[in-house]
């Protein structure tokens with residue numbers, strides 16, 4: 001049985017003050033919910049991590065970063081290491097988000113190094129994979145996913161991948177208001193699970209959690225969660241408000257009841 005995971009990717013939103021406010025609000029509202037054991041993860045910007053970690057003490061909400069660098073320390077101006085994130089209170093790290101691939105030169109090779117660094121520092125990597133609109137229209141979706149997974153997971157054994165989460169995020173659905181239909185998402189999640197089976201084995205593939213991301217909202221989470229291979233969501237825009245993110249967690253909990 002895979003445990004549902006709902007993560008909020010705050011992207012480059014929220015000052016420290018706003019992040020404290022949002023995480024306090026979420027802590028209060030989520031505490032009232034019967035979350036059915038769902039893993040809830042907040043991923044604020046680097047600057048707010050320590051403060052949000054303070055807020056989350058004595059709550060079961062988990063903390064994640066949005067990226068990391070693979071070296072522990074060194075002359076790498078502007079970068080933050082997995083070791084530093086762990087010290088700041090993180091237990092998760094988003095890796096290979098499409099915005100990093102699109103705007104900051106992230107490649108499967110750098111994704112792979114980052115996953116290894118995360119695992120070496122007790123962080124659960126959330127590996128993001130997904131196709132652009134152009135790739136979908138050219139019927140290259142499955143090839144892109146195979147490329148992202150095969151190369152992103154290079155050199156990782158079964159024990160390693162069992163400590164990871166995969167997030168399927170079709171780039172055309174991120175921040176656009178266009179969600180993949182539950183059937184479209186399920187088709188790809190099924191494909192990813194089958195690919196993991198081929199890369200590892202059936203038991204491993206069945207245990208890995210695969211989240212969906214791309215315009216997830218309170219209105220569409222229930223239908224997505226009803227799909228057999230969708231184990232949660234990576235939420236951007238709707239994670240920036242207490243009401244919408246709480247609603248998403250609540251609706252996900254209702255589906256798994």
Ligand code: PGA
Pocket residue numbers: 009169173174175176177213214215216234235236237238
């Ligand atoms: P969105 O972002 O929910 O705003 O589409 C999702 C993501 O980029 O992780």
